[in-house]
Amino acid sequence: MERLDKIRSLDELLRESERCKNCPLWNERTNLVFGEGNPDAVIMFIGEAPGFHEDQQGRPFVGAAGKLLTELIESLGLKREDVYIANVLKCRPPNNRDPLPEEINACYPFLKKQIEIISPRILCALGRHAAYVLLGHIVNMNTSHGKHYQVDGRLVFVTYHPAAALYHGKLLDGIKKDFIELKKLYDDIIQQKEEQSRKEEKEQLSFW
Secondary structure: OOHHHHHHHHHHHHHHHHOOOOOHHHHOOOOOOOOEEOOOOOEEEEEOOOOHHHHHHOOOOOOHHHHHHHHHHHHOOOOHHHOEEEEOOOOOOHHHOOOOHHHHHHHHHHHHHHHHHHOOOEEEEEOHHHHHHHHOOOOOHHHHOOOEEEEOOEEEEEEOOHHHHHHOOHHHHHHHHHHHHHHHHHHHHHHHHHHHHHHHHHHHHHOO
8 A cells, every 4th residue: 555545544544533432432532542653664553542641632652651662662773753653442541441341342443454554564562451452362471571473464572561661660671671672573674675675676677
């Protein structure tokens, strides 16, 4: 899909999600938090749900956890605008409680469509709820963080939620080490893309 088509498709999906009333959360939000970033992103980061600051601003990861995520993204040699950031839920649960199964089921079609449109090579699950949704089973974060899994032709990389890393200081080193592994994955994929581009260019030249 061309970039302009992706932008149009994401905009249509945003309008559709703004009209969604498939769970009660729509009635309690200040703003829908759809997601933002590069529609051609190689990496898409997925958290669990908007918090207070996200609900106020209508943007994902803008509080303290967002500042940490931005720093971690920069450790990959990237900027926020180079990646795409979204959540499993588009509306904030009351008092930042965990998402309920029925809320996840109601919102998942929007996330699934976002993934299809953007078509990232790596999905980075930030926390156990995102990992559960992307992998389709309950995840033990202590044993799964820093690892990646092949799902439907994409790599799902699991790490802690930045908010959890800030709240539990011992997880901060863990998430930083996880991003070192994520950078290796990213660099490998970029190298593969460059090699494929050179191969295709060489094949095209051979026709002349």
